[in-house]
Amino acid sequence: MLSASRHKQSRTSPGRSVLATKLVAAAVGLGLVLAFPALAPDPFILSVGVVIASYAALAVAWNFVGGLTGYISLGHAAYSGLGGYGTALLITEAGVNPWISMVVAAILVGVAAMPIGIASLRVRGASFVIVSIALVLILLLVAQSWAGVTGGSNGLRVPRPFGTDVLRPEQHERFFYLFVGLTLVALALWWVIDRSRLGTGLKAIREDEDKAQALGVPTFAYKLVVFVVSAFFTAMAGGMYALWFGSLDPIFQFSILTGSYLVLMSLLGGVRSLLGPVVGAVIVGYAVEFFKNQYGDTQLHLVALGLLLALVVLFMPDGVIPWVTAQFDRLRPGGTSIREVDAAQLAEERKALEEAKS
Amino acid sequence: MSASLLLQSLILGLLLGGLYALLAAGLTLYFGVMRVVMIAHSAFLILAAYLAWFFTKQTGLDPLLSLFITVPLFFAAGYGMQRALLSRLRPATLTMMSVLLTFAIALVIEGGLGYLFSGTQRRIQLGYSGASLELWGARIAVVKLIAFGLAAVSLLALFLLLKKTRFGQALRATIQHREAAQLLGIDTDRIAGFGFGLGLATAAVGGTALALDATIYPSLHWHWIGPLMAIIVIGGLGSIPGAAIAAMLLGVTQALLQIPMGTTWAQTVFYVALFATLMFRPQGFFGGRLAQRF
Numbered sequence: 001m002l003s004a005s006r007h008k009q010s011r012t013s014p015g016r017s018v019l020a021t022k023l024v025a026a027a028v029g030l031g032l033v034l035a036f037p038a039l040a041p042d043p044f045i046l047s048v049g050v051v052i053a054s055y056a057a058l059a060v061a062w063n064f065v066g067g068l069t070g071y072i073s074l075g076h077a078a079y080s081g082l083g084g085y086g087t088a089l090l091i092t093e094a095g096v097n098p099w100i101s102m103v104v105a106a107i108l109v110g111v112a113a114m115p116i117g118i119a120s121l122r123v124r125g126a127s128f129v130i131v132s133i134a135l136v137l138i139l140l141l142v143a144q145s146w147a148g149v150t151g152g153s154n155g156l157r158v159p160r161p162f163g164t165d166v167l168r169p170e171q172h173e174r175f176f177y178l179f180v181g182l183t184l185v186a187l188a189l190w191w192v193i194d195r196s197r198l199g200t201g202l203k204a205i206r207e208d209e210d211k212a213q214a215l216g217v218p219t220f221a222y223k224l225v226v227f228v229v230s231a232f233f234t235a236m237a238g239g240m241y242a243l244w245f246g247s248l249d250p251i252f253q254f255s256i257l258t259g260s261y262l263v264l265m266s267l268l269g270g271v272r273s274l275l276g277p278v279v280g281a282v283i284v285g286y287a288v289e290f291f292k293n294q295y296g297d298t299q300l301h302l303v304a305l306g307l308l309l310a311l312v313v314l315f316m317p318d319g320v321i322p323w324v325t326a327q328f329d330r331l332r333p334g335g336t337s338i339r340e341v342d343a344a345q346l347a348e349e350r351k352a353l354e355e356a357k358s
Numbered sequence: 359m360s361a362s363l364l365l366q367s368l369i370l371g372l373l374l375g376g377l378y379a380l381l382a383a384g385l386t387l388y389f390g391v392m393r394v395v396m397i398a399h400s401a402f403l404i405l406a407a408y409l410a411w412f413f414t415k416q417t418g419l420d421p422l423l424s425l426f427i428t429v430p431l432f433f434a435a436g437y438g439m440q441r442a443l444l445s446r447l448r449p450a451t452l453t454m455m456s457v458l459l460t461f462a463i464a465l466v467i468e469g470g471l472g473y474l475f476s477g478t479q480r481r482i483q484l485g486y487s488g489a490s491l492e493l494w495g496a497r498i499a500v501v502k503l504i505a506f507g508l509a510a511v512s513l514l515a516l517f518l519l520l521k522k523t524r525f526g527q528a529l530r531a532t533i534q535h536r537e538a539a540q541l542l543g544i545d546t547d548r549i550a551g552f553g554f555g556l557g558l559a560t561a562a563v564g565g566t567a568l569a570l571d572a573t574i575y576p577s578l579h580w581h582w583i584g585p586l587m588a589i590i591v592i593g594g595l596g597s598i599p600g601a602a603i604a605a606m607l608l609g610v611t612q613a614l615l616q617i618p619m620g621t622t623w624a625q626t627v628f629y630v631a632l633f634a635t636l637m638f639r640p641q642g643f644f645g646g647r648l649a650q651r652f
Contacts, residue, residue: 299472
């Protein structure tokens with residue numbers, strides 16, 4: 001405890017100006033985001049903004065599991081898709097208010113995520129990724145085959161939540177703010193968890209799960225909690241997307257591609273930093289929309305996505321934000337003394353130590 | 359349900375299971391030598407199928423002859439991929455990052471195929487496409503038998519290669535204990551590259567076998583990835599016999615379930631089995647040792 005508090009103190013005195021800079025930067029960033037609908041030149045750009053905001057919400061939701069525990073899920077489209085279909089079906093079949101539907105659907109998905117989490121969190125690494133892919137594929141099969149409920153490949157129409165007097169650009173604008181709001185809530189929760197005992201336990205799992213368990217971290221319960229939180233926010237974003245877009249098609253709702261976009265966004269921005277997924281969402285979301293617009297008919301946007309993912313994995317696995325901060329830290333004296341190490345660096349250090357001994 | 363229909367499903371299931379076994383063996387090989395989960399395996403499968411189709415369309419020759427081109431080509435591609443890309447990943451995060459990297463490769467292949475050949479569904483027309491054998495009232499298409507034959511021959515060759523040759527010995531040593539193999543003077547990096555090439559060569563054979571009998575399109579690999587991944591998890595990651603047994607069992611189950619449930623729902627058997635495996639035996643039913651921590 002003592003060392004921890006001293007540690008904090010030593011950080012505050014030179015850190016105050018850094019904190020102030022951070023706050024100003026955050027305020028300016030948020031101001032720019034909120035001003036976007038007013039600055040957007042036409043409804044199309046505005047709709048691209050909505051898509052990017054929805055990606056940001058999804059990527060932040062993904063990062064609860066991916067960033068804190070290091071478990072990479074390629075299948076988060078399962079939860080956004082379920083959220084979307086749940087919202088749509090609650091409105092059309094049960095006549096529930098759209099916004100209540102969205103929240104109820106997200107809660108239901110959170111509940112459904114428990115057994116899924118119990119099954120899939122029993123395995124680590126690669127097997128976990130495989131299971132997450134399998135989950136999307138099975139839901140795609142079900143959504144396509146069970147046409148009586150989901151409308152199958154014909155799609156499912158979702159009634160608009162606003163009256164007919166709300167024109168399309170206005171609706172884009174409202175949904176833009178809704179998505180930004182959802183993202184902010186998710187970010188706030190991520191920030192709280194990151195600094196809590198839960199977050200410390202989760203990061204211990206990320207660095208070395210066996211050791212964390214040996215030290216008494218209830219690893220399974222911790223993993224399950226963030227898994228459910230992540231599924232809940234993902235489903236919420238999926239439901240919001242359904243309300244905005246107005247129609248659902250299994251191919252796009254239960255798509256491994258969507259899941260891989262989220263992974264790419266978070267990795268590119270940096271899974272360990274709060275704003276990493278948001279930065280990634282802006283970069284990747286813009287790139288994706290650009291590629292689709294340019295090469296929509298051909299499949300070249302898949303090639304572009306694949307190459308981008310490969311480059312990030314090979315050369316920038318920690319993401320853009322940590323890379324940039326590292327460049328700044330190098331300029332600041334003593335800035336590198338507090339750092340997070342990952343299992344790879346630890347293993348290398350251990351190896352070097354052993355070699356030095358022998 | 360008549361007895362002959364049941365018999366027919368059983369035989370079709372076995373034939374399909376053979377093909378699954380070959381492809382799952384490739385996946386197991388990658389995992390064994392490098393701890394790599396190769397999501398792009400089924401994309402290479404579809405690539406080989408497209409090459410076979412293109413070969414037949416251009417030359418008018420039998421698609422089986424394209425194997426003389428695709429097998430060496432895929433072997434070289436596998437070797438290059440391992441040496442140039444996968445060996446660059448950090449050891450501690452290798453398993454996870456390899457999934458993403460091979461996923462990226464799969465996307466590039468899918469996109470490339472879509473760009474070159476468009477999303478149109480393709481099918482090879484053969485003189486013997488419609489031919490079938492009759493066996494106690496069950497009709498078995500000749501192309502399915504050929505596909506199974508290809509798979510059986512390749513699996514046997516793979517088995518002999520691993521058990522009888524010096525290369526096979528070195529590869530198995532590398533799989534069992536990399537450092538110990540290095541101490542014995544085995545160039546494990548080269549061996550790992552060759553192991554990868556061998557795995558991709560199985561995708562070349564499997565893809566050609568698939569092309570004989572199936573309509574192909576660029577995004578078809580998603581239909582294969584789920585079942586194949588399910589098979590290797592159920593078989594226990596890294597275990598070749600486990601993968602083969604799981605492949606046969608699931609192939610037969612799928613074929614039998616197709617009669618009452620239809621093809622789409624029957625496919626869910628892989629996922630149900632996958633989740634059941636994770637619930638009761640996360641390390642897989644047949645493998646064990648390797649799989650525990652992955």
